Amino acid sequence: MLHRPRRLRRTPALRELVREHRTPVDALVMPLFVVERESEAGAISSMPGILRHTLPQCVEEAKRLFSVGINAVLLFGIPAHKDAVASRNAADDGIVQRAIAGIKEAIPEMLTIADLCNCEYTDHGHCGLLDERGEVRNDESVALLATVARSYARAGVDIVAPSDMMDGRVAAIRRALDGDGFTQTAIMAYSAKYASAFYGPFREAAGSTPQFGDRRGYQMDPPNAREAMREIALDIDEGADIVMVKPALPYLDIVRSARDRFDAPIAVYNVSGEYAMMEAAFERGWLERERTVDELMASFTRAGADIIISYFAAEYARRHGRGR
Numbered sequence: 001m002l003h004r005p006r007r008l009r010r011t012p013a014l015r016e017l018v019r020e021h022r023t024p025v026d027a028l029v030m031p032l033f034v035v036e037r038e039s040e041a042g043a044i045s046s047m048p049g050i051l052r053h054t055l056p057q058c059v060e061e062a063k064r065l066f067s068v069g070i071n072a073v074l075l076f077g078i079p080a081h082k083d084a085v086a087s088r089n090a091a092d093d094g095i096v097q098r099a100i101a102g103i104k105e106a107i108p109e110m111l112t113i114a115d116l117c118n119c120e121y122t123d124h125g126h127c128g129l130l131d132e133r134g135e136v137r138n139d140e141s142v143a144l145l146a147t148v149a150r151s152y153a154r155a156g157v158d159i160v161a162p163s164d165m166m167d168g169r170v171a172a173i174r175r176a177l178d179g180d181g182f183t184q185t186a187i188m189a190y191s192a193k194y195a196s197a198f199y200g201p202f203r204e205a206a207g208s209t210p211q212f213g214d215r216r217g218y219q220m221d222p223p224n225a226r227e228a229m230r231e232i233a234l235d236i237d238e239g240a241d242i243v244m245v246k247p248a249l250p251y252l253d254i255v256r257s258a259r260d261r262f263d264a265p266i267a268v269y270n271v272s273g274e275y276a277m278m279e280a281a282f283e284r285g286w287l288e289r290e291r292t293v294d295e296l297m298a299s300f301t302r303a304g305a306d307i308i309i310s311y312f313a314a315e316y317a318r319r320h321g322r323g324r
């Protein structure tokens, strides 16, 4: 027989030699939750192994992550006070601003990425400012995000990551950053962000469940694929440095299409619900943990993602990262 594909599968070394895709630890981003009020720190029931950190714990965790090879963290703040206009989001002494500065001081080489959205900061839980009918006002919310982005930039953030899905926000944020001299602060846009059921556990973690209605008026409708290409093209046009597809597993077709069409770096977000469902299966012994996580990472890389944001980043790095 001329062709015997099994020849190259015979030993681990042969399989390594012909492996088409690898997921290096330096492609990973670990999300970190940081609380302003210490009493809110601790476990998240639907995300076993993930914690809400106090500020000092968050800096310590960043150090541990860096020591196993993780170069970037994505910060989510949980403020002590929420109100209708997300006042604490743009405060220079806000929790994310302090976390950025604290991490940068402890580990200057660690990249800090700040999720840029209002839903953790509003008492109604929506991602922007509301009109009298309870609809999210687009342009006013964008102006607020631009103000918040400047505050994160002043704190020393490397990358801001708008996750709100308002129209025109990337251009407005770029203009605001440049206007204040922050020409080197990068934008990673949540470009194709779907209105997904898989964000459930995150909303417990961040206390950001909408108090009424849902996010379907601004996040994308799950069955749409061509529209994702339009959203990504718009964000690149508006100045996004990195574009993102979110969630990951149910949307790997979108990652592949984006990879084939665009040259910009593409990030994929393996979200809280994807983490929770696997953790639930690991707990029951229904799935084998390490093999599952490795296969998961391979699927993102194979689909074409350059950057992987995942709650599994830390454990993957502990197994595959080089000690520093």
Ligand code: PBG
Pocket (backbone or CB within 6 Å): 115, 117, 119, 127, 163, 164, 198, 199, 200, 201, 202, 203, 215, 270, 271, 272, 273
């Ligand atoms: C903020 C934001 C959300 C996530 C990232 N940024 C929640 C949402 O849009 O409801 C989800 C992350 C996850 O589920 O892990 N808008």
